[in-house]
Amino acid sequence: MVIARGQGIAYADEGPYERDSLGVLWKRIGWSPGKGRPEFGRVHFLRQRRAMQKLLCQVCGGPSDRTPEGTLWLVEEDADDPGRWKPGDVTTHPPLCVPCAVASVEACPHLRKQYVALRVRAFAPAGVHGALYRPGGPFPVAYSADGVPFESWQIRWVLAGQLITEFHEFTVVDLDTEHAAYLANGR
Numbered sequence: 318m319v320i321a322r323g324q325g326i327a328y329a330d331e332g333p334y335e336r337d338s339l340g341v342l343w344k345r346i347g348w349s350p351g352k353g354r355p356e357f358g359r360v361h362f363l364r365q366r367r368a369m370q371k372l373l374c375q376v377c378g379g380p381s382d383r384t385p386e387g388t389l390w391l392v393e394e395d396a397d398d399p400g401r402w403k404p405g406d407v408t409t410h411p412p413l414c415v416p417c418a419v420a421s422v423e424a425c426p427h428l429r430k431q432y433v434a435l436r437v438r439a440f441a442p443a444g445v446h447g448a449l450y451r452p453g454g455p456f457p458v459a460y461s462a463d464g465v466p467f468e469s470w471q472i473r474w475v476l477a478g479q480l481i482t483e484f485h486e487f488t489v490v491d492l493d494t495e496h497a498a499y500l501a502n503g504r
């Protein structure tokens with residue numbers, strides 16, 4: 318049960334590990350490592366948070382691919398607005414390793430057009446996505462789901478489900494070229 322406490326929300330029976338180092342309250346769920354099939358774009362939220370923090374591949378959970386050019390990400394491309402990704406844009410999707418990135422777009426041919434591969438050299442956690450609670454009353458009610466930057470006052474009123482990463486510096490890359498380089502380097 319979510320209650321109001323101080324200037325924000327809390328669990329009525331809150332334990333010591335339910336907030337991150339910034340004091341953000343996180344959703345609860347049964348932890349079942351190894352269960353469930355990885356599905357691109359749909360990441361179990363504890364896995365999402367861990368993968369984002371530790372830069373693990375969102376599909377296999379191994380290390381994501383990192384080169385001097387940056388960490389590999391697949392992000393949604395808007396067919397009507399190609400090249401829309403700009404520094405300062407954010408994602409809730411963790412990075413990937415090359416084999417999983419290639420397998421993801423091969424398994425879903427439509428992804429080739431809807432996603433673009435990025436090598437991200439500079440990035441940082443920027444906030445969380447979760448359920449927003451409205452201040453007021455002892456039992457606040459969630460009214461919306463949205464992203465909240467860490468510096469927002471609303472960070473005390475969100476029940477976090479996903480970590481958001483902001484891209485600062487990146488290059489758009491060709492996944493086939495990345496794959497060829499990956500194979501050539503025997504990584």
Ligand SMILES: [Zn+2]
Pocket residue numbers: 374375376377378379413414415416417418
């Ligand atoms: Zn992988």
